[in-house]
Amino acid sequence: MTKIFFFFFIIIIIIFLQSPPQIQSQTIPRNISIFILAGQSNMAGRGGVYNDTATNTTVWDGVIPQECRSNPSILRLTAKLKWEIAKEPLHVDIDVNKTNGIGPGMSFADRLFYRFGHVGLVPCSIGGTKLSQWQKGEFLYEETVRRAKAAVASSGGGSYRGILWYQGESDTVDMVDASVYKKRLVKYFTDLRSDLDQPNLPIIQAVAKISYYQSSCGVALATGAGPYLDAVRKAQLKTDLKNVYCVDAMGLPLEPDGLHLTTSSQVRLGQMIAQSFADNIPNSAQPLYMPLLITSFCCSLYIIFLEILAPTLPFL
Numbered sequence: 001m002t003k004i005f006f007f008f009f010i011i012i013i014i015i016f017l018q019s020p021p022q023i024q025s026q027t028i029p030r031n032i033s034i035f036i037l038a039g040q041s042n043m044a045g046r047g048g049v050y051n052d053t054a055t056n057t058t059v060w061d062g063v064i065p066q067e068c069r070s071n072p073s074i075l076r077l078t079a080k081l082k083w084e085i086a087k088e089p090l091h092v093d094i095d096v097n098k099t100n101g102i103g104p105g106m107s108f109a110d111r112l113f114y115r116f117g118h119v120g121l122v123p124c125s126i127g128g129t130k131l132s133q134w135q136k137g138e139f140l141y142e143e144t145v146r147r148a149k150a151a152v153a154s155s156g157g158g159s160y161r162g163i164l165w166y167q168g169e170s171d172t173v174d175m176v177d178a179s180v181y182k183k184r185l186v187k188y189f190t191d192l193r194s195d196l197d198q199p200n201l202p203i204i205q206a207v208a209k210i211s212y213y214q215s216s217c218g219v220a221l222a223t224g225a226g227p228y229l230d231a232v233r234k235a236q237l238k239t240d241l242k243n244v245y246c247v248d249a250m251g252l253p254l255e256p257d258g259l260h261l262t263t264s265s266q267v268r269l270g271q272m273i274a275q276s277f278a279d280n281i282p283n284s285a286q287p288l289y290m291p292l293l294i295t296s297f298c299c300s301l302y303i304i305f306l307e308i309l310a311p312t313l314p315f316l
């Protein structure tokens with residue numbers, strides 16, 4: 001009888017410790033971990049976006065995979081600089097002239113939020129933009145800085161944790177854009193870190209995908225992006241800046257337009273970015289692991305006692 005009681009008691013403790021922390025009220029958590037999402041269409045998210053031939057418009061299929069589901073611990077800064085529980089599409093009120101779908105942000109956050117308690121995503125990406133538009137002084141740059149600072153201010157002491165950057169396709173068309181890509185990228189990262197007073201802020205960069213996909217007859221087709229893809233990829237892989245990490249989007253399946261990652265590719269990409277973050281920035285707290293470890297340890301001790309030691313004790 002007591003055996004069964006203790007068994008359930010321990011199971012309940014384990015379940016309790018594994019459940020994610022919840023927002024107690026609608027108040028904003030004080031020390032939220034802030035991630036900036038910047039770049040062009042594949043960061044904004046086009047997964048599940050297709051041409052509806054009946055209406056001749058682009059629509060999102062509305063499918064939100066399990067890996068991208070909302071969670072009270074993951075917030076999003078709206079265009080009006082308010083926090084809300086994040087849900088796909090994350091860029092719906094940011095990249096307003098395009099149809100947004102699934103991007104990498106939610107699957108990234110779903111993988112990592114347990115390390116931080118609360119994650120605050122700050123979407124800033126706009127489809128079709130070139131790196132020259134992200135340089136200091138340009139609208140997109142200043143918007144990013146404004147939104148990032150508002151994110152900290154409105155959360156009463158949040159901390160910047162990283163920048164997720166996925167851009168480059170638009171710079172593969174023109175030779176000049178491609179040849180100065182590295183210079184512009186280094187300047188952009190350095191300026192942004194400096195304006196956020198975070199000279200070492202981690203940057204995880206998704207390297208521009210290849211513009212080939214397998215057609216139904218098995219032939220790799222060249223589509224979409226321009227002829228200077230290799231030059232842009234090389235520049236992205238060699239920024240020589242500290243704390244800039246790359247994940248390679250090469251080979252992830254694309255939508256039939258040959259340009260945009262599918263929903264499942266975006267899920268995968270978000271998880272790859274999360275993995276890169278976890279591997280390279282290991283010092284962030286993992287608050288839920290410790291109690292779990294302690295519980296398992298006590299549980300094992302108890303079972304050892306019950307099954308091995310207790311029967312040998314004459315007075316039990």
Ligand SMILES: *[C@@H]1O[C@H](CO)[C@@H](O)[C@H](O)[C@H]1NC(C)=O
Binds near residue numbers: 049255257
């Ligand atoms: C929709 O059709 C246009 C051409 O009309 C094409 O350029 C675009 O890539 C298509 N988009 C998708 C998601 O298939």
Ligand SMILES: *[C@@H]1O[C@H](CO)[C@@H](O)[C@H](O)[C@H]1NC(C)=O
Binds near residue numbers: 056
């Ligand atoms: C659909 O819209 C595009 C422009 O967005 C236009 O070029 C095309 O002719 C339209 N197709 C039909 C069937 O209306």
Ligand SMILES: *[C@@H]1O[C@H](CO)[C@@H](O)[C@H](O)[C@H]1NC(C)=O
Binds near residue numbers: 094096126
């Ligand atoms: C959307 O389009 C309008 C009109 O062309 C333009 O003024 C605005 O800057 C665009 N916004 C974005 C985010 O691209």
Ligand SMILES: *[C@@H]1O[C@H](CO)[C@@H](O)[C@H](O)[C@H]1NC(C)=O
Binds near residue numbers: 157158285
């Ligand atoms: C937020 O948490 C991080 C570590 O988890 C810590 O370094 C930082 O000082 C905290 N900030 C505030 C305002 O409490």
